[in-house]
Amino acid sequence: MPYVWLFFAGAFFCNAIPHLVSGLQGLTFPTPFARPRGRGDSSPIVNVVCGFVNIAVAIALGTDRIQWPATLEDVAALLAGGLVMGLFLAFHFGAVQRDKHTDWGQSKPAAKS
Numbered sequence: 778m779p780y781v782w783l784f785f786a787g788a789f790f791c792n793a794i795p796h797l798v799s800g801l802q803g804l805t806f807p808t809p810f811a812r813p814r815g816r817g818d819s820s821p822i823v824n825v826v827c828g829f830v831n832i833a834v835a836i837a838l839g840t841d842r843i844q845w846p847a848t849l850e851d852v853a854a855l856l857a858g859g860l861v862m863g864l865f866l867a868f869h870f871g872a873v874q875r876d877k878h879t880d881w882g883q884s885k886p887a888a889k890s
Contacts, residue, residue, distance in 0.1 A: 779842040780854040786839030787858025793831035795866065800824030807873055816873050 799806035800821040808827050811817030819827070843851045 780850060782838045782842045783851055783854035784858035784861075786835045786842075787855035787860075788862035789831045789835035789838065789858075790855075791859040791862040792866065793828040793835065795870070796824040796831065797828030800826075800828060807870065815869070816876075 796806060796808065800823075803821045804824075805818035805820060806824050807815055807817060808819040808823055809815055810823060810827070811819045839855065843855075
């Protein structure tokens with residue numbers, strides 16, 4: 778059972794990265810608090826807070842469950858959670874970005890010659 782918690786700890790840690798990176802760069806990025814949920818952009822401050830909350834959850838889930846020294850199974854569970862979340866985020870936000878660029882391209886006025 779501790780491997781399930783470690784899997785989710787890895788997933789939360791991976792999810793923290795894009796929020797922190799965007800927020801620290803002063804860029805907007807989708808969060809669950811935006812409208813539409815998970816597609817609309819949130820402010821950099823919301824992203825920094827969201828990233829830190831994800832890290833706090835990852836630490837809370839993983840700290841008591843990992844064995845010291847860490848076993849191969851512990852590390853594999855953390856990495857698997859991070860990989861699964863990373864792939865999900867890549868597919869999801871790839872679609873979000875394609876939709877934004879498609880919408881932007883359609884609403885852009887045609888150049889006059």
